[in-house]
Amino acid sequence: MEASHHLILLGSALVLLSIFAGVFSARFGAPLLLIFLGLGILAGEEGPGGILFRDFHAAYLIGSIALAIILFDGGLRTDPKDVRRALWPSLALATIGVIVTAAIVATAAALLFSTSWSRGLLIGAIVAPTDAAAVSALLHLRRLELRARIAAILEIESGINDPISVLLAVLLVNLLAAPAPLPASHIVALLAREIVGGTAFGLGGGYLLLALVNRLEATSGLYPILALAGGTALFGAAQTAGASGFLAAYLAGLILGSHRHRATQVINQAFDAFAWLSQIVLFLILGLLVKPSGLVPILGPSLVVAAVLMLAARPMAVVLCLLPFRYTAPEIAFISWVGLRGAVPIFLAIIPVLAALPDATMFFGVAFIVVLISLILQGWTVAAAARMFDLDVPPLQQASRLDIDLPGRLGDENTVAGYRVEARCRAASKTVEALPLPPTSSVLVVIRDGIARSAASAPPLAPGDYVLALARPQDLALLDRVFGPRPERSRADERGLLGEFAFDGTTALATIARLYDPAAAANGAATLAEFLASRFGGAPAVGDRTRFGAVELVVRDMQGDTITQVGVELEPAPVHPWRVWLQRFRPRRG
Structure with missing residues (x-):
């Protein structure tokens, strides 16, 4: 013993x-x-x-x-x-x-x-x-x-x-x-x-x-x-x-x-x-x-x-x-x-x-x-x-979110999520009515200094407030963008990780060709998002990049499966000399 x-x-x-x-x-x-x-x-x-x-x-x-x-x-x-x-x-x-x-x-x-x-x-x-x-x-x-x-x-x-x-x-x-x-x-x-x-x-x-x-x-x-x-x-x-x-x-x-x-x-x-x-x-x-x-x-x-x-x-x-x-x-x-x-x-x-x-x-x-x-x-x-x-x-700055599993709730039903309002988030200083929430989502309660207020009576949100929201599971990523801190681009741009200039994903590919490389072949009807999605087999991700003529296009931001922002790297030459040798063996895409 x-x-x-x-x-x-x-x-x-x-x-x-x-x-x-x-x-x-x-x-x-x-x-x-x-x-x-x-x-x-x-x-x-x-x-x-x-x-x-x-x-x-x-x-x-x-x-x-x-x-x-x-x-x-x-x-x-x-x-x-x-x-x-x-x-x-x-x-x-x-x-x-x-x-x-x-x-x-x-x-x-x-x-x-x-x-x-x-x-x-x-x-x-x-x-x-x-x-x-x-x-x-x-x-x-x-x-x-x-x-x-x-x-x-x-x-x-x-x-x-x-x-x-x-x-x-x-x-x-x-x-x-x-x-x-x-x-x-x-x-x-x-x-x-x-x-x-x-x-x-x-x-x-x-x-x-x-x-x-x-x-x-x-x-x-x-x-x-x-x-x-x-x-x-x-x-x-x-x-x-x-x-x-x-x-x-x-x-x-x-x-x-x-x-x-x-x-x-x-x-x-x-x-x-x-x-x-x-x-x-x-x-x-x-x-x-x-x-x-x-x-x-x-x-x-x-x-x-x-x-x-x-x-x-x-x-x-x-x-x-x-x-x-x-x-x-x-x-x-x-x-x-x-x-x-x-x-x-x-x-x-x-x-x-x-x-x-x-x-x-x-x-x-x-x-x-x-x-x-x-x-x-x-x-x-x-x-x-x-x-x-x-x-x-760059590491994504995550929203301070706590998912609440309600008793008796099944996975495909609405869920309740708790958020802490961050100092650099889109929700700061906005009233609940002004929040860019999906139509199927709603704010239930706002908590400030330990006091709960209904969404209708709550003052404009301030850093440190807590919010309880009702949403579909597939909409939680959108709520994260509202209540989470805005991404810091400066650290990414120091090394050109996400491109030097940002364009909306709906920008026509022909526009980029006209601005940066008129000799580049571009489908006039295609957008940047469509072009990059096709290059990466319909499954692009933030940070993916590909050459387009003399410039390099970088997936900069996404909302769900859709590319919302694209970066343009004007001088995509490799930083490390040995990578010049590696690029000779780079397979062509598309």
């Missing part, structure tokens, strides 16, 4: 220490995942903590649950617009890209470790998956945002390639452990069952979970538990049926997150905590498993594997997968570099150990070193790379 109490104390202390260390490390821009992993090592048997933990079965169980929660949360937070914008290139990277990456790494690993190509391929499959959550966290620390379509492809690729990598690693372990070669028909059937079954469990379970959330009358605190239990139950059911539980968890989260429901806010807020706790526990457990002294014999070859992965395998896979989708050379170069590795490769390296493959700990050591190098080199340079390739956009 006393040992149990010590275990509880020790586990809680490690989690608390991880949080404190993460907050402190943010000042130096250190990757949080690297901090969590480092604390696990320090607490391990060869660190000051001296904890002896070699239970790979327990680590696999805990890791599976944690990874399922992380993937469910990733799907929950994926914007449906991002899916439409980047689904096919993300699918290409998560399937073809994983296979190409694994194959290139396999060749190097087989030579470096003097092993068979199949074992080298297992190493490649283990280190192939990326971690977009780490990239997002690092950019957030630097107060940077990527162009929407770049952020979308990184996020969706990471959500999909984790299940694909797990499937490939399990398949290769089965092939290596089988006493006789498996027939091709058996392999195809296994792949089909994993992918098709995982998709069916994810989509079907996601809609079932959505229906349960909307139909069950429960206290608000039970809805996150319902979603958590439902997501992990889907994972377990899919795995039991021989399908991909990780794919099912991601898709179920995607379905639940893409539909508003009666518990949208409480579930999202709770899963933010669930996902962080899962990340901390997962990295601590994986760090505890590591014996630094056991890494020394394979350190040299593993460093070369990491170099091949970052400098050859990942870039070649990205070029092969993204060129058909007309991504530019700077975009391809950036996506190639930020293929950050996280917990999944180390987790996958547990599978050969559990299968008792010969020299199985070698896979674990290689995966750990590759992840460590990736977090150090790529993790610390993500923000610099975004600036270097001019793929960052």
Whole structure:
């Protein structure tokens, strides 16, 4: 009994220490995942903590649950617009890209470790998956945002390639452990069952979970538990049926997150905590498993594997997968570099150990070193790379909004949102009647100095006031623009991120040609918004840019899916000399 109490104390202390260390490390821009992993090592048997933990079965169980929660949360937070914008290139990277990456790494690993190509391929499959959550966290620390379509492809690729990598690693372990070669028909059937079954469990379970959330009358605190239990139950059911539980968890989260429901806010807020706790526990457990002294014999070859992965395998896979989708050379170069590795490769390296493959700990050591190098080199340079390739956009200044989930309300009904009036917002100094609100929205109450006033009797709004508004879920973005701070253009214009001059999206393309480059071919009937939308496959995003004659057009602002403002860059020559070379390989659009 006393040992149990010590275990509880020790586990809680490690989690608390991880949080404190993460907050402190943010000042130096250190990757949080690297901090969590480092604390696990320090607490391990060869660190000051001296904890002896070699239970790979327990680590696999805990890791599976944690990874399922992380993937469910990733799907929950994926914007449906991002899916439409980047689904096919993300699918290409998560399937073809994983296979190409694994194959290139396999060749190097087989030579470096003097092993068979199949074992080298297992190493490649283990280190192939990326971690977009780490990239997002690092950019957030630097107060940077990527162009929407770049952020979308990184996020969706990471959500999909984790299940694909797990499937490939399990398949290769089965092939290596089988006493006789498996027939091709058996392999195809296994792949089909994993992918098709995982998709069916994810989509079907996601809609079932959505229906349960909307139909069950429960206290608000039970809805996150319902979603958590439902997501992990889907994972377990899919795995039991021989399908991909990780794919099912991601898709179920995607379905639940893409539909508003009666518990949208409480579930999202709770899963933010669930996902962080899962990340901390997962990295601590994986760090505890590591014996630094056991890494020394394979350190040299593993460093070369990491170099091949970052400098050859990942870039070649990205070029092969993204060129058909007309991504530019700077975009391809950036996506190639930020293929950050996280917990999944180390987790996958547990599978050969559990299968008792010969020299199985070698896979674990290689995966750990590759992840460590990736977090150090790529993790610390993500923000610099975004600036270097001019793929960052000014961070949007968010409105201070609190969505209120009303009891009994379903997702497609009007919602109540609370706003704090900001000093530099469009609503400041205006009366409620003068606010540019959608016709289906209305202000219910204005609160000033703790006193609530009806919309009719409220004075002109002032900074610090609180407003409760009734609106349709699809109109909340418009209300954000009314009550949120006006965007500061000066920081963006310092580097020409959004162009030197701004034009309305309805401006005729021929007007720009006449003003800046009469030789440029322009459809007289097309507007700037229509031209840019066609150039970006009907899914443009703020920060997207394309050449038009001698100038460059930049998507500067959007309202929903419509481009409302376009920037014009008069001298779009690359800032960095090396980008002149990159531009030679830039694919043409349109």
